[in-house]
Amino acid sequence: MDDPPFRHRGVQILVDTTATAEFDMQIYDIKPETVKDIALSLRALPQSTKDRSVGNFLIREISGFDVAFIVGRAGRDVIITIGRIRPPDTQEPTELLLKYLNIGAIFRGATGL
Numbered sequence: 579m580d581d582p583p584f585r586h587r588g589v590q591i592l593v594d595t596t597a598t599a600e601f602d603m604q605i606y607d608i609k610p611e612t613v614k615d616i617a618l619s620l621r622a623l624p625q626s627t628k629d630r631s632v633g634n635f636l637i638r639e640i641s642g643f644d645v646a647f648i649v650g651r652a653g654r655d656v657i658i659t660i661g662r663i664r665p666p667d668t669q670e671p672t673e674l675l676l677k678y679l680n681i682g683a684i685f686r687g688a689t690g691l
Contacts, residue, residue, distance in 0.1 A: 591624055591656045593617040602663040608643065615641045620658045624649050632676040635661060644672040 595603075603613060619640045629636040637646045646662040664672060 586654050589654055589656055591621045591658065593620055594657055594659045596659065596661050599660045599663050606643070606663065606665060608663060612641045612643070616643070616645055616660070616663070620645070620647065620660075624656060624658055630673060632673050635676050637672050637676070639666060642666075646672055646676060 602608070620638075625636065626638060629638050631637075632646075634648050635646050636649070637644055639645070642665070643663050644666050645660060647658050647660045650657050650659065662672065662675070664675075666672070
């Protein structure tokens with residue numbers, strides 16, 4: 579008996595946001611239409627060769643914003659979780675911000691803070 583080539587067919591791609599990303603949407607006054615465009619873009623192409631990588635995070639410029647996200651699985655679904663949304667900033671690139679946050683998390687974990 580031949581094994582089917584796919585384990586699951588029709589896997590859904592879903593987009594979630596963190597509380598930080600929701601706060602970013604408010605402080606940068608990101609319009610609902612732009613948020614929808616971001617989500618639809620991520621669902622259409624969960625990973626791209628143009629994505630910039632920092633650890634487990636991917637960063638992609640979508641609709642004029644740097645979107646930092648991770649791609650994972652939950653059961654049968656692919657879950658894209660947006661961690662940050664911010665305007666691109668040449669003085670403080672999103673990659674640098676994520677590296678500092680990651681170093682801070684490692685330090686907190688190592689010291690138990």
